Amino acid sequence: MSLSLHAEDGLDRGGAGTPLLEARTLTKHFPLGRGAVVRAVDGVDFTVMKGETLGVVGESGCGKSTTARVVMQLIPQDEGQMLFDGEAVGSSALSLKDYRRQAQMVFQDSFASLNPRLTIEDSIAFGPMVHGVPKSGAILRARDLLARVGLDPARFAARYPHELSGGQRQRVNIARALALGPRLVILDEAVSALDKSVEAQVLNLLMDLREEFGLTYIFISHDLNVVRFISDRVMVMYLGEVVEIGPVEELYDDPRHPYTKALLSAMPSMDPDNRTMEAPLAGDPPNPINPPEGCRFHPRCPQAQTICSKAKPALTPVGAGQRLAACHMEIPGSGHSRAPALEDAA
Numbered sequence: 245m246s247l248s249l250h251a252e253d254g255l256d257r258g259g260a261g262t263p264l265l266e267a268r269t270l271t272k273h274f275p276l277g278r279g280a281v282v283r284a285v286d287g288v289d290f291t292v293m294k295g296e297t298l299g300v301v302g303e304s305g306c307g308k309s310t311t312a313r314v315v316m317q318l319i320p321q322d323e324g325q326m327l328f329d330g331e332a333v334g335s336s337a338l339s340l341k342d343y344r345r346q347a348q349m350v351f352q353d354s355f356a357s358l359n360p361r362l363t364i365e366d367s368i369a370f371g372p373m374v375h376g377v378p379k380s381g382a383i384l385r386a387r388d389l390l391a392r393v394g395l396d397p398a399r400f401a402a403r404y405p406h407e408l409s410g411g412q413r414q415r416v417n418i419a420r421a422l423a424l425g426p427r428l429v430i431l432d433e434a435v436s437a438l439d440k441s442v443e444a445q446v447l448n449l450l451m452d453l454r455e456e457f458g459l460t461y462i463f464i465s466h467d468l469n470v471v472r473f474i475s476d477r478v479m480v481m482y483l484g485e486v487v488e489i490g491p492v493e494e495l496y497d498d499p500r501h502p503y504t505k506a507l508l509s510a511m512p513s514m515d516p517d518n519r520t521m522e523a524p525l526a527g528d529p530p531n532p533i534n535p536p537e538g539c540r541f542h543p544r545c546p547q548a549q550t551i552c553s554k555a556k557p558a559l560t561p562v563g564a565g566q567r568l569a570a571c572h573m574e575i576p577g578s579g580h581s582r583a584p585a586l587e588d589a590a
C-alpha cells in the first residue's frame with residue numbers, strides 16, 4: 245500500500261465548504277447495572293469541514309472524549325452514523341480498517357501513548373508496518389516525520405520515551421499519528437499537560453502540519469483561549485449534547501446559548517476591557533445518569549422559562565446563519581418566551 249506524506253490530491257485544503265466528517269445523531273450510553281445508564285453522548289450532530297479545525301469545549305464530563313472515542317471508532321456508537329468524505333464508516337465503500345488509517349488521535353498523556361520498550365523510530369514505524377509497509381520504508385518514514393515535527397532524527401530516533409521531555413514526547417505522538425497519512429486528526433487535550441511555552445510551540449507546529457499535510461483537526465480542550473487561537477469553528481457540549489456550534493470569532497464575540505455565555509464569562513480574558521458581565525456558572529453539572537427533562541441546562545440557566553423544563557430545544561440557525569444554538573430563546577418568533585412550534589411538545 246502507499247501512504248502519502250503530503251496532502252492528498254483533490255483535498256480541499258482550507259475549503260470551508262466541503263464536509264470531511266458528518267456525525268449524525270451519535271449516541272453512546274454506558275450501562276452501570278441495575279438499569280442505570282450514563283448518557284455520555286446523546287444524539288450529537290456535527291460536521292467537520294475539510295481543512296478546518298473544529299474546537300470542542302464544555303465542562304468536565306460533558307462527553308467530549310466519548311465523542312472523540314466514538315468518532316475514532318475506539319468504541320462503537322449505540323446509535324447514529326458517520327460519513328467520512330461522503331461514505332458511511334464501516335460500509336463496503338469504507339471499511340473500518342480504511343477509516344482507521346485516515347483518522348488518528350493524539351491523547352493528553354504523552355507517556356502512556358508510547359510503548360516504553362520501543363525506540364522512538366520503532367514507535368512511529370509500528371503503524372505503517374501493521375498496514376503492510378516494509379520495515380526499511382517505515383523507518384525511513386519515521387525519521388522523515390521526526391524531522392517534520394522538529395526532532396533531529398540523528399539525536400532522537402534511537403531514544404526511548406523516558407529519555408524525552410513531555411513536549412518532545414508529544415511531538416513523537418504527533419509524528420506517530422501522521423505516519424499512516426491520515427486526513428483527520430483528533431487532538432484530545434493534546435497540549436494540556438505541557439508548560440505554556442512548550443504548549444505554544446506545539447500549537448504552532450500543529451498549525452504548520454495542518455497546512456503542510458492538508459489535515460483536518462478536531463481539537464478538544466478545557467482551555468478556551470487555546471481553542472480560540474487554533475480553531476476555525478467551535479462546538480460547545482453540555483451533558484452529552486451540542487448546545488452551540490459556529491465560527492470561532494462569532495461564537496466568542498456573541499455567544500447565544502446561555503451555557504456558552506456562562507462558560508466564556510468564566511474564561512480568563514487576555515484583555516481586561518473585554519471581560520463579559522454574564523453570571524459565571526452556578527452549581528455543578530447535573531448527573532448524566534439522570535439528566536433534566538427539556539433543555540438540560542435549564543436548572544442552571546438564568547434565562548430559563550417554563551418551556552425550558554418541558555421541551556428540548558433543537559439546534560437552530562442564529563446570527564449570520566453559520567451558527568446553530570439549541571435555546572428556546574433563540575428560536576425566531578418565540579418572543580423570548582414559549583416557542584409556538586414547541587407548544588405541542590410541552
Ligand SMILES: Nc1ncnc2c1ncn2[C@@H]1O[C@H](COP(=O)(O)OP(=O)(O)OP(=O)(O)O)[C@@H](O)[C@H]1O
Pocket residue numbers: 274282283284302303304305306307308309310311532
Ligand atoms: N467507560 C465508561 N463507563 C461509564 N461511564 C463513562 C465511561 N466513559 C465515560 N463515562 C462517563 O461519561 C460521561 C462523559 O465522559 P467524557 O470523558 O466523555 O467527558 P469529557 O467531557 O471528555 O470530560 P473531561 O473533560 O473530564 O475529559 C462522564 O459522566 C463519564 O463519567
